[in-house]
Amino acid sequence: xxxxDPTPPIRRGRGRPGHDQAAVLRAAIDLWNRKGYxxxxxxxxxxxxxxxxPAIYHHVSSKEDLxxxxxxxxxxxxxxxxxxxxxxxxxxxAYERLRVVVHRxxxxxxxxxxxxxxxxxxxxxxxxxxxxxxxxxxxxxRLAALVQGAVAEGALRDDVPPDLVSRLLFGMVNSLVEWYxxxxxxxASTVADSLAAIAFDGLTRHxx
Amino acid sequence: xxxxDPTPPIRRGRGRPGHDQAAVLRAAIDLWNRKGYxxxxxxxxxxxxxxxxPAIYHHVSSKEDLxxxxxxxxxxxxxxxxxxxxxxxxxxxAYERLRVVVHRxxxxxxxxxxxxxxxxxxxxxxxxxxxxxxxxxxxxxRLAALVQGAVAEGALRDDVPPDLVSRLLFGMVNSLVEWYxxxxxxxASTVADSLAAIAFDGLTRHxx
Numbered sequence: 001x002x003x004x005d006p007t008p009p010i011r012r013g014r015g016r017p018g019h020d021q022a023a024v025l026r027a028a029i030d031l032w033n034r035k036g037y038x039x040x041x042x043x044x045x046x047x048x049x050x051x052x053x054p055a056i057y058h059h060v061s062s063k064e065d066l067x068x069x070x071x072x073x074x075x076x077x078x079x080x081x082x083x084x085x086x087x088x089x090x091x092x093x094a095y096e097r098l099r100v101v102v103h104r105x106x107x108x109x110x111x112x113x114x115x116x117x118x119x120x121x122x123x124x125x126x127x128x129x130x131x132x133x134x135x136x137x138x139x140x141x142r143l144a145a146l147v148q149g150a151v152a153e154g155a156l157r158d159d160v161p162p163d164l165v166s167r168l169l170f171g172m173v174n175s176l177v178e179w180y181x182x183x184x185x186x187x188a189s190t191v192a193d194s195l196a197a198i199a200f201d202g203l204t205r206h207x208x
Numbered sequence: 209x210x211x212x213d214p215t216p217p218i219r220r221g222r223g224r225p226g227h228d229q230a231a232v233l234r235a236a237i238d239l240w241n242r243k244g245y246x247x248x249x250x251x252x253x254x255x256x257x258x259x260x261x262p263a264i265y266h267h268v269s270s271k272e273d274l275x276x277x278x279x280x281x282x283x284x285x286x287x288x289x290x291x292x293x294x295x296x297x298x299x300x301x302a303y304e305r306l307r308v309v310v311h312r313x314x315x316x317x318x319x320x321x322x323x324x325x326x327x328x329x330x331x332x333x334x335x336x337x338x339x340x341x342x343x344x345x346x347x348x349x350r351l352a353a354l355v356q357g358a359v360a361e362g363a364l365r366d367d368v369p370p371d372l373v374s375r376l377l378f379g380m381v382n383s384l385v386e387w388y389x390x391x392x393x394x395x396a397s398t399v400a401d402s403l404a405a406i407a408f409d410g411l412t413r414h415x416x
Binding site: 034035036037038039095120121123125154155156157158159160161163164165167168169170171172174175176178179185186190191194195197198199200201202203204205206 | 384
């Protein structure tokens, strides 16, 4: 159960009726994804929720504090996926671990779409955003190392520069946040299977 | 030569010294990509350029007018690519036309990266943005039709839903705007070749 789960139980924060921190966070992420972080204030968020500004400050100390919670929601999950793939016993090849990390990244993106959308739009205008960009770079570096490992094993083609492979592969994964609709035709597992099929085996029918 | 070309010749607009419309447009796109369209005013743009607001209004009638010019810079090029691929003589297969459109889309994204970045972040808060979203949907529909044509020919795998193919393929193309650097290691043609190789033939080495 996470802060951006679509239907979390409403927990009343510290005895105060109305919105709890998770609900404030969901509304903030939704507002920022629609209007932009820089363009919206805590006052705008309070209006959106139909509460007073002090009611918001009951749950978070500042707009930046709320942004950090939102970005951590995405970053913590993605970090777990990448760390587990990087730390797996060496009985798994880098190629196998790369396929697992692609699959699991799609699942995280689908389950945490609002906060990942926000994360991918971070521009680095504030210390919290710079910190998030630093954590994203760590993820990118570990993913690039996994791709290089799979090339070194001879499992991945070596006629495309490994850093371009990594950029394009996770570019395709990240693009999900722009169009995936949870109420649409495809569940997370269909999307993950389709994406892995295209990325690893290609679109062209070789038996044709 | 387009409005967002990195080094256009400076044409003095209607005899007034200083910035011409192309330079104002470039500065606006850059500012919006850094700070967000909603968060920035014509006054902010004037400060950025070190000119007065009337100097800006000498070139454009409104902030929305400027946004339309910026989005058209990306949309006109992408529309040409997609229309030419859709209208080609039937001697070319849909598969061949799809490969061409992928290649040429990468070239447009690289040559018009700032305006395409802006286009991909449009949220639909204003009539100009809604119009741009309508034009993007037209592009998406034509691309999806091309993918379906290639599947119907038997050239593309049919175990992945064609609309997912289209989303993921052009998701990978669009992701370029997030990381491609014109002063980096790879030129447009290397990126286009790499992307097409991965998308059509896959990452896995089948001869291994």
